[in-house]
Amino acid sequence: MNEITLISAGLGLIVGLVLALTGAGGTILAIPLLMFSLGLPVQQAAPIALLAILVASAIGAFQGLSKGIVRYKAAMRIALLGVLCAPLGVMLAHWLPRPMLNGLFAGILIAVAMRSWKNAQSGEEGNSSAPPPACTINPATSRLFWTAPCTRSLIATGGLAGLLSGLLGVGGGFVVVPSLQRVSNFTHQTIVATTLAAIALISLSSLSSYLAQSSIQWHIALPFMVSTILVMLILSSLRDKIPNAVSQKGFALLCVIAAIYLAANAVQI
Numbered sequence: 001m002n003e004i005t006l007i008s009a010g011l012g013l014i015v016g017l018v019l020a021l022t023g024a025g026g027t028i029l030a031i032p033l034l035m036f037s038l039g040l041p042v043q044q045a046a047p048i049a050l051l052a053i054l055v056a057s058a059i060g061a062f063q064g065l066s067k068g069i070v071r072y073k074a075a076m077r078i079a080l081l082g083v084l085c086a087p088l089g090v091m092l093a094h095w096l097p098r099p100m101l102n103g104l105f106a107g108i109l110i111a112v113a114m115r116s117w118k119n120a121q122s123g124e125e126g127n128s129s130a131p132p133p134a135c136t137i138n139p140a141t142s143r144l145f146w147t148a149p150c151t152r153s154l155i156a157t158g159g160l161a162g163l164l165s166g167l168l169g170v171g172g173g174f175v176v177v178p179s180l181q182r183v184s185n186f187t188h189q190t191i192v193a194t195t196l197a198a199i200a201l202i203s204l205s206s207l208s209s210y211l212a213q214s215s216i217q218w219h220i221a222l223p224f225m226v227s228t229i230l231v232m233l234i235l236s237s238l239r240d241k242i243p244n245a246v247s248q249k250g251f252a253l254l255c256v257i258a259a260i261y262l263a264a265n266a267v268q269i
Helices: 003-022 026-038 042-067 072-095 098-125 148-168 173-183 188-213 218-240 244-268
Strands: none
Touching (some): 003 042, 026 098, 026 218, 042 098, 042 188
């Protein structure tokens, strides 16, 4: 086993741990880790990360389906525009200069970090002043009320997630999860499972678009993917044992560190 294989497997271990603790959205750190440790540009790191994201989200979605907690119609609406926007994001990733792409990614990481920290704070303090959500489940039938604002919100969320998935090689969970928390009255487990189902479809579209333009470095991608999935599955039970505020704040700090690296890298190029 050569050095690159060991490094990629180690990176997958880190991403799998973050994914186990945070759920959907944790894979946003995969690209900075691949860039920092292996010196890959975003365009080469993206398909490697997307492969792991695709498999991880598909496994999570199937687990959710087996438990009956996936809102598959909502997931399909999210994925509808996301699948169409993902190839556009891939085109932009190959067109934008590398410093601009790194700077954009750094800005998004900072935004994600701020949101995670804020969510941790609001979770500790509680929030009873939120307006009624656009997407609500009828308690009598357990079916979703399909209103125009609900459909618009889900489709717009999917479009943004798809664009960023193709552009930055991320799953888009950091977009979908907060959106569903804001516009629906789903439980947290349902939000994560529904997000994973949508991400699986969006990631497939992004990965296919990348593979149509370039090849994937399998000697990096396979050990990265395998270790990510194994650690995620083995340590997923830790999510219920660690307070959400602690995991969210830890994730926020990791995002800030990754953003600083990407920003510094963008300046040096």
